[in-house]
Amino acid sequence: MNPVIEGSVIGGHQLGRRLGYPTANLAIPDDLAVKNGVWAAKVRVGKTLYGALGYVGRKPTVDQNGQRVLEVHLLDFSGDLYGQNIRVELLQYVREERRFDSTERLLQQIDRDKQAILKILTSCG
Numbered sequence: 743m744n745p746v747i748e749g750s751v752i753g754g755h756q757l758g759r760r761l762g763y764p765t766a767n768l769a770i771p772d773d774l775a776v777k778n779g780v781w782a783a784k785v786r787v788g789k790t791l792y793g794a795l796g797y798v799g800r801k802p803t804v805d806q807n808g809q810r811v812l813e814v815h816l817l818d819f820s821g822d823l824y825g826q827n828i829r830v831e832l833l834q835y836v837r838e839e840r841r842f843d844s845t846e847r848l849l850q851q852i853d854r855d856k857q858a859i860l861k862i863l864t865s866c867g
């Protein structure tokens with residue numbers, strides 16, 4: 743069974759929007775048995791399913807003492823999900839989380855993550 747996390751979207755630092763990867767954030771319990779890192783994901787908003795880039799962790803690149811969060815960047819979606827209930831299914835683990843020297847480096851890696859996740863989503867049908 744794939745991990746499924748459901749909840750309402752909370753505010754982040756809005757940095758994702760500046761990076762070009764706006765994310766919807768969900769609070770998760772510290773002991774949630776899901777590995778930190780990047781995941782291929784599917785997200786349901788109302789009745790619509792989106793492929794998504796998923797991330798679980800404490801954002802060591804941008805946060806010193808960050809809370810553990812789940813973030814999803816929905817593909818082919820634009821809009822604001824703040825306060826909405828969403829359902830995230832984590833399909834496949836892609837890589838461990840890392841602390842990058844700069845947000846540019848992080849962005850370059852997220853570009854690569856997106857390519858890997860697009861391949862996974864295509865093969866999942």
Ligand SMILES: Cc1cc2nc3c(=O)[nH]c(=O)nc-3n(C[C@H](O)[C@H](O)[C@H](O)COP(=O)(O)O)c2cc1C
Nearest residue numbers: 754755756757758795797801802803804839840855
């Ligand atoms: C696909 C993906 C991979 C990510 N990988 C990392 C990572 O390895 N290390 C890290 O510190 N943050 C990672 N992040 C989180 C970003 O730091 C975060 O999305 C960004 O700072 C925006 O956060 P905000 O929504 O609070 O503004 C990742 C985010 C996404 C969407």
